[in-house]
Amino acid sequence: MRTAQRRMTLLATTAAATATLLTAGLLTAVSAQAAAGCQVAYSVASQWPGGFTGNVTVTNLGDPVSGWTLGWSYAAGQQVSQAWGATVSQSGSQVSATNVDYNGNLATNGSASFGFNASWNNASNPLPTSFTLNNVACTGGTTPTTPANPSPSTPTPSNPLPSDPVPSIPPQTGLVGWATQNGGTTGGGGAPTTTVTNASALTSALNATGSAVIRVSGTISCSGMLRVRSNKTILGNSGATIAGCGLNISGDRNVIIRNLTFRDWNDDAINVQESATNIWIDHNSFSNGYDGAVDIKRGSDFVTVSWNRVFNHDKTMLLGHSDDNGGQDIGHLRVSYHHNWFDGSNQRNPRVRFGNPVHVFNNYYRANGGYGVASTENAGVLVEGNYFENVRDTYHLGEGDSGPGRIVARNNHFVNSPTGQAGGSVASIPYSYQLDTASNVKSIVTAGAGAGRITV
Known part of the structure; x- marks a missing residue:
């Protein structure tokens, strides 16, 4: 993501x-x-x-x-x-x-x-x-393309010796999960790249029609929510930061947001709403904002949220905004949350309404004071292969005035944390994925999650 x-x-x-x-x-x-x-x-x-x-x-x-x-x-x-x-x-x-x-x-x-x-x-x-x-x-x-003093009688070997070391395969950080469905998510694809360094240029690039790759450089200070149109890839250069505002994907589709630091936003950092589809939110860092870091609602669908870090923040990731919006949300709100680092983030990691199946796997939860995962309003959440450390309430059914959903929990790892409340059935996951061993998730995620951990 x-x-x-x-x-x-x-x-x-x-x-x-x-x-x-x-x-x-x-x-x-x-x-x-x-x-x-x-x-x-x-x-x-x-x-x-x-x-x-x-x-x-x-x-x-x-x-x-x-x-x-x-x-x-x-x-x-x-x-x-x-x-x-x-x-x-x-x-x-x-x-x-x-x-x-x-x-x-x-x-x-x-x-x-x-x-x-x-x-x-x-x-x-x-x-x-x-x-x-x-x-x-x-x-x-x-091998030199023009070898010195070549000898016809002594050909140069064309294959590595069996004793040559085999390089290790790096962590797989490509797109996985719900955003691979419904035709896939490619963002701006191979469209021309525009680099932006201020709020005015960023606003114009995000709101333009057509496909685009938008590279953010430096710190951009802004306020409110900036509209993101369809077929956009938004990539942060090293250290790229959006301070004070957030990105709003409303009714558009095929958007990728990667490698950005969001801080001090005055609404949401990323808001996905009004049946927006095929969104990938990946390798970003979020801290010290007003409301949600990543909120997904109002019939949006086919979203992957991956390899992000959230810290010094309260309300993290809301899926489904109200109990009375089932008419728009049921059959939608299908989201994959994986390899995210919920680093002391207090609650909504995520809080789910209606979506089924929602896939929460291979995330690292550290010292979440409120709770980890809440499934409400008949949602179906698969909580799988996560690492919970010093979390007093790992996952449960129902939250506040919202009625209970369903949780299937398996292969999770608990350190000074209780086994959560599970129950009911969850729809099957339609895509293939590799599940990291839960006891290894802490080291994997802390080494790779957040902005600045990938080359883009």
Whole structure:
């Protein structure tokens, strides 16, 4: 924005795919520079009938690269449909991923990551068997393109030795969960990038028609709520901060908000309402605001809230704004909350009305003074694989004047925290996901959640 996102028992497929990739030694590629070499980590982040999300990280081991294209081929008819962090095209089985404007320069040992959605035939989804970087075949090492004093009788090995170390696969932080459904969420896609440094420019860019990638630089001070239109990606440069105001997605769709710090907002930090759909809120930090950090309401749907940190704040994440709005909300408000760090945030982590199924998994809860999760008004919430530490009320049914919902809780980890109140049934999760072991979630989330933890 983790029995389906960031690590489900899908995934025999994802786990097996990753293991196959490692043992086959396929995490290598090479660039067309004077000394060429790279590592590639390709993984299936999530998989569902007819589709999957892939994550790729390429690390340059050779001389610096200015502009790159990574190529591979599929063997089972997979077709890439959407991408972020790269411009991806496909002809037949051949796939080419080219850098976007902000990640084209790779220093020695520098990396770039991108993700994509693709289709598959539901029979098999084999991993690519080889990669090229700038049209040079992968060899797994650094090799001069013009070797000194070559000897015809002593050919240079073209494959890594079995003893060569296999690079580890980085945490999968691509899109997972409800925002992968209903056609997926791509934001501005490959649209031109606009960098904004003040409130006026940000307001204009957010409210413009058409697709756009908007990069926020520095601290922007503002007030109230800024309207966000459809097909926008909003990315924070390093240290980017929005102070005093929030973003309002009202009736629009296909919006991505990543890598921003929100503080001191005077309404909500992010408000998703009026049947807005396909929203991904990922790797942001929230603190010291007036009302909700991320509130989702009024029939909105297909939302993923992932890898965010909330601290020094009271009312965190509200899902469904009132008990009398069932006519608009029932059948909607389907949201995935995963790998978020609820760091002393007091309540609404989240508070849920009507939505079913709502998926709360692999989050880290620390010292929440009020409560963790509340399910109300017949909502159905799957609370799975979370880490609760020093939380006096981990999850419960009903809240305030709101009637009870339903909670299915499983595979959670408790440290100085009680097992919560669960009961009833929850609709099945339709997407695939990988579930991290709950006892590992604290270290995983604290190492990766919040703004400034990804390269965008």
